[in-house]
Amino acid sequence: MTAMLTVRPAGPGDASDICALLNAVDVIEIGRPETDLGTVEADLNHPDVDLATDSWLAFQDGRLVAYALVWSDSGPGQVDGDHYVLPAHPEAALRLLELMEARARELAAGAGQGRLRLQLNIKPTLDLSLLTGRGYRSVRRYQVMTRAVHPATDLPPAPPAGLTLRDCSADEADRHRAHALVEQTFAAHFGHVERAYEPWLDHLDARRLDWSLVWIASLPGEGDVAVLLSRDDRTSMGWLSHIGVREDLRGRGIGGYLLRHGFAAYAARGRDTVGLGVDIHNETGALGLYEAHGMGLHYAVDTWELPLHSQG
Numbered sequence: 205m206t207a208m209l210t211v212r213p214a215g216p217g218d219a220s221d222i223c224a225l226l227n228a229v230d231v232i233e234i235g236r237p238e239t240d241l242g243t244v245e246a247d248l249n250h251p252d253v254d255l256a257t258d259s260w261l262a263f264q265d266g267r268l269v270a271y272a273l274v275w276s277d278s279g280p281g282q283v284d285g286d287h288y289v290l291p292a293h294p295e296a297a298l299r300l301l302e303l304m305e306a307r308a309r310e311l312a313a314g315a316g317q318g319r320l321r322l323q324l325n326i327k328p329t330l331d332l333s334l335l336t337g338r339g340y341r342s343v344r345r346y347q348v349m350t351r352a353v354h355p356a357t358d359l360p361p362a363p364p365a366g367l368t369l370r371d372c373s374a375d376e377a378d379r380h381r382a383h384a385l386v387e388q389t390f391a392a393h394f395g396h397v398e399r400a401y402e403p404w405l406d407h408l409d410a411r412r413l414d415w416s417l418v419w420i421a422s423l424p425g426e427g428d429v430a431v432l433l434s435r436d437d438r439t440s441m442g443w444l445s446h447i448g449v450r451e452d453l454r455g456r457g458i459g460g461y462l463l464r465h466g467f468a469a470y471a472a473r474g475r476d477t478v479g480l481g482v483d484i485h486n487e488t489g490a491l492g493l494y495e496a497h498g499m500g501l502h503y504a505v506d507t508w509e510l511p512l513h514s515q516g
Contacts, residue, residue, distance in 0.1 A: 281315030389448025442470035
């Protein structure tokens with residue numbers, strides 16, 4: 205007897221079940237569960253998501269087997285999406301892709317060159333032939349890199365000559381400055397979206413951000429030259445979200461210093477692992493920097509893109 209597929213929008217009360225599904229996918233794709241309930245709740249409360257139109261849960265005979273979400277906060281025509289499915293459920297996988305694409309076309313209407321982007325493990329539970337057959341193509345690869353840390357060995361590093369570091373816990377003006385430095389230092393990066401301060405806070409889910417774990421580096425005569433934005437709300441590891449150095453001051457050891465500072469800060473907080481994501485085609489040499497400081501591949505993710513005019 206054929207299993208019956210049903211689909212409905214997600215609601216805030218579904219967060220625990222969605223988290224369990226995502227962790228089941230994690231175990232298959234990367235070997236261990238790494239999705240936190242808070243992350244799922246933040247996604248479901250994304251200010252640019254209307255759950256009634258932008259989310260879907262697929263059930264096979266009453267069992268949750270797939271989840272998808274779309275949002276559009278990355279500029280005109282750009283729609284981002286998440287798609288998770290357990291293996292051996294192609295009907296659910298395809299149905300949610302169809303619904304995502306239809307909604308993405310609505311969100312991108314009138315913007316000209318619209319596109320839908322998904323990020324998937326390089327060996328995903330989703331059958332990639334479903335993507336290629338619908339006109340998606342892989343456009344970028346990212347690595348999630350990790351490193352073990354320990355308070356006895358990861359001590360606070362000595363800064364480059366003249367460099368000073370301050371955190372952003374006390375001064376709202378420093379939070380604005382951190383935002384400006386992220387915008388400046390990541391402007392040329394693939395996929396970077398310029399955001400004003402308030403939308404940037406929404407994108408960060410700043411309600412859960414500990415500003416004592418965001419640091420600004422300064423040099424005499426140069427002012428503020430670099431930023432390290434990190435967060436400690438993941439169960440599995442401390443996370444270095446952004447390490448950005450002004451282009452004219454790269455190559456002076458500032459990025460490596462901020463990386464080692466992050467290792468020491470999280471070791472002191474009792475963490476045993478620190479992670480970050482890096483575009484393997486990053487022209488600043490970030491991948492080599494991280495490898496030189498002992499970080500290794502945890503897993504890799506491909507960005508898949510669908511031109512939204514490709515299917516009518």
